[in-house]
Amino acid sequence: PRVRRQRQMCIRDRPNLKLRELGKKFHYETLYNTDHVYVVRNTHPLAIKLKEGKQLKRSDLKNYRFIAVKYGYSEGKITTDSSGFEEGSNIAIDTPYLLTVPHMLTQCDLIGRLPESSVKELIGNLPLTILPKNLVADPAWTPVFLWHDRTHFDPAHQWFRSVLLRSLEEKRAKKRQESKKSSNLFGEQDLSLIHISEPTRHSLI
Numbered sequence: 489p490r491v492r493r494q495r496q497m498c499i500r501d502r503p504n505l506k507l508r509e510l511g512k513k514f515h516y517e518t519l520y521n522t523d524h525v526y527v528v529r530n531t532h533p534l535a536i537k538l539k540e541g542k543q544l545k546r547s548d549l550k551n552y553r554f555i556a557v558k559y560g561y562s563e564g565k566i567t568t569d570s571s572g573f574e575e576g577s578n579i580a581i582d583t584p585y586l587l588t589v590p591h592m593l594t595q596c597d598l599i600g601r602l603p604e605s606s607v608k609e610l611i612g613n614l615p616l617t618i619l620p621k622n623l624v625a626d627p628a629w630t631p632v633f634l635w636h637d638r639t640h641f642d643p644a645h646q647w648f649r650s651v652l653l654r655s656l657e658e659k660r661a662k663k664r665q666e667s668k669k670s671s672n673l674f675g676e677q678d679l680s681l682i683h684i685s686e687p688t689r690h691s692l693i
Contacts, residue, residue: 507686513637517649519656521630522605527618529594533619546623553580555589590614603629 526549528535534552538544556579580598583589589600590611601617602610607618631650639645 499633515637515640516636517633517653519631519633520605520660521628522603523621523625523628524601524626525604525621526591526623527593527600527611527616528619529597529604529609530617531616532599534599534619537618538619539667544587544620544623546625549599552597552599553578555580555592555598556582557589558582558584581640586610590616629663682690 533543534548537548581592583592586602586606587610589602590612592598593600593616594614601624606619611618633649635645635649
């Protein structure tokens with residue numbers, strides 16, 4: 489049974505301290521790694537300032553309060569502060585649900601922090617503005633798919649994991665292909681510039 493369990497477990501990233509604390513009866517899969525961005529409603533003073541072509545600084549955030557998201561196994565703690573302002577009394581609302589944040593933002597002048605990798609899907613067609621990425625200084629977020637040993641060999645759970653992880657791998661493969669195409673296109677553009685510049689160089693000589 490021990491050999492079979494090792495074959496079915498798939499660990500791609502080194503576990504952090506909190507995952508180690510859970511014990512050997514937990515299995516996990518690292519899903520992805522993403523930075524965060526701040527989001528506000530379109531009529532927010534920061535969004536208006538951005539539309540006017542003005543540059544935003546981290547100090548511009550100090551006059552506003554935040555919606556904080558509690559991620560997974562956080563022992564009740566809110567995510568790490570990102571700018572020095574997103575802490576303590578500056579947190580107006582905390583929630584464990586990412587999906588609620590965009591809808592709350594449309595009704596107030598709070599600032600929300602969402603994963604960069606899925607922010608466009610989360611906000612959809614809502615009247616929200618994504619602020620420049622450089623305003624967020626916190627470490628990247630690495631969500632983990634976690635399950636207990638008692639469901640490790642459960643047929644239904646095995647099927648669910650296979651669907652989730654297969655979808656994840658397909659997205660990873662698509663991202664790799666897009667990245668490869670982008671790098672190839674950039675290389676072809678460089679070559680075309682070289683071919684164009686060669687006759688010019690000789691004609692000048």
